[in-house]
Amino acid sequence: MDFEVLIIGGGVVGLACAAECASNGFSTILIERHDSFGQETSSRNSEVIHSGIYYSTNSLKANLCVPSNNNLYSFCKENNVWFNRCGKLIVAVTTEEEEDIAKLQEQGEINGVPEIQFLTARQARTLEPNIECVSALLIPSTGIVDSHALMKAYMVEAKSSGAEIIFGVEFLSVIKKMDGYKLLLNESSGEEIELSAKFVINSGGLAADKIAEQFGVNIDEAGYRLYPNRGHYFRVALSISKLISRLIYPVPLKSHVGLGMHITIDKSGQVKLGPDQEYCFSMPENQWYTFDESRKEKFFHAVKRYFPSLEMNDLSPDQIGVRPKVQKPGDGAKDFIISEESKRGLPGLVNLIGIESPGLTCARGIARYVVENFIK
Numbered sequence: 001m002d003f004e005v006l007i008i009g010g011g012v013v014g015l016a017c018a019a020e021c022a023s024n025g026f027s028t029i030l031i032e033r034h035d036s037f038g039q040e041t042s043s044r045n046s047e048v049i050h051s052g053i054y055y056s057t058n059s060l061k062a063n064l065c066v067p068s069n070n071n072l073y074s075f076c077k078e079n080n081v082w083f084n085r086c087g088k089l090i091v092a093v094t095t096e097e098e099e100d101i102a103k104l105q106e107q108g109e110i111n112g113v114p115e116i117q118f119l120t121a122r123q124a125r126t127l128e129p130n131i132e133c134v135s136a137l138l139i140p141s142t143g144i145v146d147s148h149a150l151m152k153a154y155m156v157e158a159k160s161s162g163a164e165i166i167f168g169v170e171f172l173s174v175i176k177k178m179d180g181y182k183l184l185l186n187e188s189s190g191e192e193i194e195l196s197a198k199f200v201i202n203s204g205g206l207a208a209d210k211i212a213e214q215f216g217v218n219i220d221e222a223g224y225r226l227y228p229n230r231g232h233y234f235r236v237a238l239s240i241s242k243l244i245s246r247l248i249y250p251v252p253l254k255s256h257v258g259l260g261m262h263i264t265i266d267k268s269g270q271v272k273l274g275p276d277q278e279y280c281f282s283m284p285e286n287q288w289y290t291f292d293e294s295r296k297e298k299f300f301h302a303v304k305r306y307f308p309s310l311e312m313n314d315l316s317p318d319q320i321g322v323r324p325k326v327q328k329p330g331d332g333a334k335d336f337i338i339s340e341e342s343k344r345g346l347p348g349l350v351n352l353i354g355i356e357s358p359g360l361t362c363a364r365g366i367a368r369y370v371v372e373n374f375i376k
C-alpha cells in the first residue's frame with residue numbers, strides 16, 4: 001500500500017479529513033483536480049458558522065453542527081483564522097410567520113443550540129435599528145468565518161502532521177484489491193499515475209455521486225444521485241452595508257430547499273444578499289456559474305420586506321454557489337450521507353454525499369466522525 005488513507009477532493013471537507021487522518025497518525029494523501037484548494041463550493045458560500053437550529057432531531061446535520069459551532073470558534077482562535085461571532089436574527093415579517101419562528105425556537109432547543117432568545121419588535125429594533133419585523137429570534141452563537149483562511153489552516157495542519165496534498169490530479173477510475181484500492185489518476189500534464197490505499201474518502205462535492213459510481217455503487221438505488229441547485233448572491237453598496245451588524249435571515253423556505261434570501265456580512269464588512277435557489281441539473285455544467293442579472297428585482301423585493309432602507313441601485317452582482325443536493329425537486333429536506341460501504345462489498349470506501357450547508361461549519365466534525373467510526 002502506498003498510503004493508509006487517500007482522500008479525493010480538496011474542498012473544506014477533504015482538507016479537514018486530511019488534517020484529522022494525519023493528526024491521528026494515518027499515512028494520508030489528498031488529491032485535488034484543480035491547481036489549488038477550495039475552488040468549488042467551499043469558496044462560494046455564505047461563510048456562516050451555523051448554530052444547528054434548522055435541522056431535524058438526531059439528524060447528522062443537527063448532531064454534527066451544534067458541537068462543530070463551538071469547536072470551530074476554538075479552532076479559529078488557536079489558528080489565527082479570522083471570524084466574527086456576530087450573532088443572527090431570524091425575523092418574522094408578518095404575524096403568520098411568528099408561528100414559524102416559534103417552531104424554529106423549539107427545534108433549536110431540542111438540538112441543544114445555546115442562548116436562543118425570542119425578541120419583540122421593539123427588542124429587535126434595539127439591536128438592529130434598520131430591520132423591520134413583528135418579532136425575531138436572536139441566535140448569538142451564529143457567526144462568520146474567512147473560509148479561505150479556514151481551509152488553509154486545515155491544509156497546514158494536515159501537511160505538518162505528515163499528509164501529502166497534491167493539486168492538478170484527477171481521479172479517473174479504480175481497481176478493487178484484496179486489502180484496499182488502486183486508483184488511476186490523471187495529472188494536469190496528461191501523465192497517468194497509480195496510487196493505492198486501504199481507505200478512500202470520497203469528498204468530491206458536486207462530483208461525489210459520479211465518484212461513487214466509478215467504485216461500482218448504483219447511485220440511484222443508494223440514493224446518492226446529486227441534483228445540483230445554484231444560488232446567486234448580490235453585493236450591497238458599502239454605505240448601506242454599514243446599517244447592519246448581524247446576519248439577518250427570513251423564515252426558511254417551505255420547500256426546505258434553502259434558508260431564504262438572507263443578509264450576510266463578510267470579513268470586509270460587505271453585506272451580501274442571497275442565495276436564491278434554482279435546480280440546474282438539466283443545465284449544461286459550463287453555464288452553472290453564469291450570472292443572471294435579471295434576478296436583481298426579485299432579490300430587492302425579498303430583502304426590502306425586512307430591510308426598508310435598501311434601494312434597487314444598491315445591488316450589484318456577486319457570485320454563484322452550487323449546492324450538492326440529494327434532495328430532488330419536491331422532496332423534503334435530506335440529511336448528509338456519510339457511508340462506509342462494506343455493505344456494498346466495498347470495505348474501506350467512505351462516501352460523503354450531499355454535503356451541502358452546514359458543511360463548512362461541520363467539516364471537522366464530519367472528519368472526526370469518519371475517522372472515529374470507519375478508519376481503523
Ligand SMILES: Cc1cc2nc3c(=O)[nH]c(=O)nc-3n(C[C@H](O)[C@H](O)[C@H](O)COP(=O)(O)OP(=O)(O)OC[C@H]3O[C@@H](n4cnc5c(N)ncnc54)[C@H](O)[C@@H]3O)c2cc1C
Binds near residue numbers: 043275
Ligand atoms: C450557496 C451556498 C451557500 C452555503 N452557505 C454555507 C454557510 O454559510 N455555512 C456552511 O456551513 N455551509 C454553507 N454551504 C455549504 C458548504 O459550502 C459545503 O457544504 C462545503 O463547502 C462542501 O465542501 P466539500 O469539500 O464537500 O466540497 P467542495 O468544496 O465542492 O470540494 C470538492 C472538491 O472535490 C474535487 N473533485 C471532484 N471530483 C474530483 C476528481 N475526480 N478528482 C479530484 N478532485 C475532484 C473538486 O474539484 C472540489 O475541489 C453553502 C453552500 C452553498 C452552495
